[in-house]
Amino acid sequence: MKTSSNREAALKRLRVLLPVCIFIFFSACGVDSVQVPNDTGTAVALTQTATVQPPTTTSTPNPDEAKIVEWLNEYLNSIDGLQQTFDVKFQVGDVFFSNGIANTPLTTFRLDTHCECANNQSCCTPERTFVMIMWAMKNRGDKIIEQVPSSVVDIQVVCFDHGTQVGMVVASWQDVKDYISDRINGYQLGSRARTISFSQ
Numbered sequence: 001m002k003t004s005s006n007r008e009a010a011l012k013r014l015r016v017l018l019p020v021c022i023f024i025f026f027s028a029c030g031v032d033s034v035q036v037p038n039d040t041g042t043a044v045a046l047t048q049t050a051t052v053q054p055p056t057t058t059s060t061p062n063p064d065e066a067k068i069v070e071w072l073n074e075y076l077n078s079i080d081g082l083q084q085t086f087d088v089k090f091q092v093g094d095v096f097f098s099n100g101i102a103n104t105p106l107t108t109f110r111l112d113t114h115c116e117c118a119n120n121q122s123c124c125t126p127e128r129t130f131v132m133i134m135w136a137m138k139n140r141g142d143k144i145i146e147q148v149p150s151s152v153v154d155i156q157v158v159c160f161d162h163g164t165q166v167g168m169v170v171a172s173w174q175d176v177k178d179y180i181s182d183r184i185n186g187y188q189l190g191s192r193a194r195t196i197s198f199s200q
Helices: 002-028 038-052 065-077 081-086 126-139 141-147 173-180 186-192
Strands: 088-098 108-117 154-161 164-172 194-197
Touching (some): 065 088, 065 126, 081 088, 088 126, 108 126, 126 141, 126 154, 126 164, 126 173, 154 173, 164 173, 173 186
Parallel strands (some): 108 154
Antiparallel strands (some): 088 108, 154 164, 164 194
């Protein structure tokens, strides 16, 4: 008799405890048990996306120096013949890209520009040459910018007076791009550029 009553008491306790145990079990499996911050979740999702998608590479353009020379001279040759006869004539002889250390990205954009003053006058200066090149660049700016590698930091416009190197103007390539795209004006570009004179 006592055994059956003990069994019944145990079953009653089990019936009371069983729903509590089931509730605790399912609560432990719930999704809201751990909260992940939004930025962490986003970072994890992006990482997972990056592992699934193939990597994309951005190639540095292989500059066409001959095309740049052609575009610049196209503008310089269009200058009125009267000015070229009585004042000065400009011609880009060469354009090339270089770096300071071998096997590193190209960092310098150099333009060798020939200047010839009419009637053997002395009018060829690095600054005047720089101005003419900037005007020529503005004429075909979008095309020239496309040709310049993204690693380029500065531009050097070297002035040759009747074949003799007289000096150069050095400017930030970013400033030149901003000038070509009308994000800065000529005063700003001129104040940031610097002239280097060569002793003759």
